[in-house]
Amino acid sequence: MSSLWTPSGEHFPEKDEEGPAQPPPRVPGVSPQDASTEEAQAEVEAMRRQLANTPAEIVVANHCYGLFELAAIYLSQTPPMLFQAQLAIDGLGYLLAGLQGRLGEAEPALLEALSQLRLAFVNIDGAEHTAQETDAASADG
Numbered sequence: 001m002s003s004l005w006t007p008s009g010e011h012f013p014e015k016d017e018e019g020p021a022q023p024p025p026r027v028p029g030v031s032p033q034d035a036s037t038e039e040a041q042a043e044v045e046a047m048r049r050q051l052a053n054t055p056a057e058i059v060v061a062n063h064c065y066g067l068f069e070l071a072a073i074y075l076s077q078t079p080p081m082l083f084q085a086q087l088a089i090d091g092l093g094y095l096l097a098g099l100q101g102r103l104g105e106a107e108p109a110l111l112e113a114l115s116q117l118r119l120a121f122v123n124i125d126g127a128e129h130t131a132q133e134t135d136a137a138s139a140d141g
Contacts, residue, residue: 070088096114
């Protein structure tokens with residue numbers, strides 16, 4: 001039996017001996033799509049209110065942590081995605097340099113995280129170059 005997906009979840013219509021499954025009862029004047037749209041709009045408004053009541057230094061620091069995570073993900077791939085990681089690391093570095101002294105208590109941790117990323121990048125990049133040189137030497141020899 002097939003199911004019916006709706007914004008409120010997946011439904012499995014019951015088979016009637018006398019005919020096809022009946023649709024769920026409708027609320028007069030409100031379509032299911034309108035109800036889900038209204039719910040989504042209410043959620044967006046609630047998030048906007050919460051964001052407006054959060055200091056910008058916290059929001060910006062959170063985005064910096066996102067760049068840290070992005071760089072770490074690229075560095076952890078096999079093979080590492082060095083160009084992509086470098087872009088995320090550089091973006092984080094420029095943000096931290098440009099906002100120096102303005103990110104509150106998160107700033108020291110972000111600077112340490114940036115240092116760790118840069119060190120990891122150099123180590124991984126060096127290992128990649130060493131592996132390439134070893135492969136080239138093996139092919140020549």
